Amino acid sequence: MENFRITYDEILSLVxxxxxxxxxxxxxxxxxxAQAESNPAGKAMLEAMIDNVxxxxxxxxxxxxxxxxxTVYVRFGDGADLGGITKWLPQAVVECTKRxxxxxxxxxxxxRQNSGDSSGIGVPNFEYQYRPGQQYLEVIMSAKGxxxxxxxxxxxxxxxxxxxxxxxxxxxxxxxxxxxxxxxCPPIGIGIGIGGQMDVSAKLSREAISTRDWRDQHSxxxxxxxxxxxxxxxxxxxxxxxxxGGDTTCLAVKIGLASTHTAICPxxxxxxxxxxxxxxxxxxxxxxxxxxxxxxx
Amino acid sequence: xxxxxxxxxxxxxxxEQLQIGDTVYLTGMVYTARDMAHLEIRKLVxxxxxxxxxxxxxxxxxxxxxxxxxxxxxxxxxIGPTTSIRMEPHARMVGELNxxxxxxxxxxxxxxLAAFAxxxxxxxxxxxxxxxxxxxxxxKVPDVYWLENGMPEAMWALAVxxxxxxxxxxxxxxxxxxxxxxxxxxxxxxxxYG
Numbered sequence: 047m048e049n050f051r052i053t054y055d056e057i058l059s060l061v062x063x064x065x066x067x068x069x070x071x072x073x074x075x076x077x078x079x080a081q082a083e084s085n086p087a088g089k090a091m092l093e094a095m096i097d098n099v100x101x102x103x104x105x106x107x108x109x110x111x112x113x114x115x116x117t118v119y120v121r122f123g124d125g126a127d128l129g130g131i132t133k134w135l136p137q138a139v140v141e142c143t144k145r146x147x148x149x150x151x152x153x154x155x156x157x158r159q160n161s162g163d164s165s166g167i168g169v170p171n172f173e174y175q176y177r178p179g180q181q182y183l184e185v186i187m188s189a190k191g192x193x194x195x196x197x198x199x200x201x202x203x204x205x206x207x208x209x210x211x212x213x214x215x216x217x218x219x220x221x222x223x224x225x226x227x228x229x230x231c232p233p234i235g236i237g238i239g240i241g242g243q244m245d246v247s248a249k250l251s252r253e254a255i256s257t258r259d260w261r262d263q264h265s266x267x268x269x270x271x272x273x274x275x276x277x278x279x280x281x282x283x284x285x286x287x288x289x290x291g292g293d294t295t296c297l298a299v300k301i302g303l304a305s306t307h308t309a310i311c312p313x314x315x316x317x318x319x320x321x322x323x324x325x326x327x328x329x330x331x332x333x334x335x336x337x338x339x340x341x342x343x
Numbered sequence: 344x345x346x347x348x349x350x351x352x353x354x355x356x357x358x359e360q361l362q363i364g365d366t367v368y369l370t371g372m373v374y375t376a377r378d379m380a381h382l383e384i385r386k387l388v389x390x391x392x393x394x395x396x397x398x399x400x401x402x403x404x405x406x407x408x409x410x411x412x413x414x415x416x417x418x419x420x421x422i423g424p425t426t427s428i429r430m431e432p433h434a435r436m437v438g439e440l441n442x443x444x445x446x447x448x449x450x451x452x453x454x455x456l457a458a459f460a461x462x463x464x465x466x467x468x469x470x471x472x473x474x475x476x477x478x479x480x481x482x483k484v485p486d487v488y489w490l491e492n493g494m495p496e497a498m499w500a501l502a503v504x505x506x507x508x509x510x511x512x513x514x515x516x517x518x519x520x521x522x523x524x525x526x527x528x529x530x531x532x533x534x535x536y537g
Contacts, residue, residue, distance in 0.1 A: 158379065220532045283531050
């Protein structure tokens with residue numbers, strides 16, 4: 047068994063820092079966008095957002111009042127000892143709530159009863175992913191805003207509706223973005239899950255935008271091309287930061303793929319607000335750590 | 344595009360002067376209200392009972408803050424807008440209550456635009472996710488109602504000073520910046536993909 051010597055204090059500190067900053071890759075894309083933005087109101091909005099991140103880091107306050115919903119990706123190899131993370135992550139979320147870094151926003155889905163401390167059934171959501179042969183343990187936690195969720199779409203497309211050169215899929219994405227307007231807190235990130243059945247496409251969509259660097263390029267040229275084309279065309283729509291006009295509507299399009307059945311093409315379009323709160327750590331057996339998208343402040 | 348510093352409550356004439364794209368800062372009382380507070384208000388209105396606060400000429404903020412309980416009451420940690428469209432089903436009621444300024448993000452839809460024209464109301468867009476900046480404009484938190492619905496869903500009374508900036512995105516004349524942009528985007532999609 048590989049013991050990575052993870053402590054509760056280490057987990058608590060990771061969750062705390064996640065709340066008071068955004069992922070460095072997302073911040074870098076925003077800074078670039080703010081320079082290029084031609085709409086004065088849009089530019090001012092982007093600059094305000096970047097400054098808000100700086101202030102949050104300086105004052106040790108949450109970047110956004112809405113804490114989103116937490117999902118944790120645990121990617122482990124053979125013989126990995128996950129230690130206390132399954133217990134400590136929910137515990138750290140509760141402690142950060144008590145300290146004012148997370149607004150208590152977790153409720154029963156029907157009665158709407160608020161637990162008061164961010165605890166609840168299935169919170170955080172854990173996605174355990176076995177990676178045969180992987181030496182390190184990778185933990186990525188993402189607190190994704192829920193206003194953005196209001197713009198999401200799951201649809202079962204077919205060979206006919208996909209269209210030639212996937213124009214049906216591309217149009218669906220653009221129309222969903224246009225319909226969402228300012229609702230998902232643009233500039234947005236978009237995760238698109240394609241394949242499997244409906245549940246698979248939904249999981250892939252969240253995983254793509256939550257676990258990939260927002261500046262990376264997909265290894266499959268077909269998918270890389272699709273991501274690039276969609277990003278450019280979404281930004282040509284003119285919705286802009288906060289949805290009040292401008293060139294910067296979308297910061298990243300990330301596609302997750304799985305094979306599917308010959309009759310269907312499930313697609314989920316998953317919106318992420320600009321507040322990309324997440325942390326990623328690779329824990330190595332020798333006790334060292336590698337940090338992914340270190341929080342930008 | 345003008346900049347306005349308004350003291351709440353405001354009257355019809357002040358609201359009618361606000362144009363799409365104008366910047367607004369507020370001083371006075373602002374009340375937060377999201378899904379559950381709107382339902383609580385509706386219950387009282389349906390029963391013909393008075394509301395705990397006077398919203399006439401007032402401002403409601405679609406928002407749920409992070410608050411810290413202190414010995415003297417509540418301390419504002421951060422506050423920012425929530426997605427307004429969830430409150431669209433209450434458009435008529437909010438109009439009839441004579442609320443004048445509705446602050447949020449992402450805008451409202453056609454029932455609200457109709458109410459805005461009839462009751463002289465405007466929608467103010469706050470910078471989404473800029474919760475630290477906005478909190479700087481809150482001077483005091485004098486009261487809270489319906490806290491049993493949880494911190495985000497309670498109605499918080501906020502005493503604010505130079506609170507903002509907000510941008511006018513829906514006015515009293517039937518204009519919506521969101522609708523304009525969506526129509527333009529639809530045209531572009533047609534041009535790109537047919």
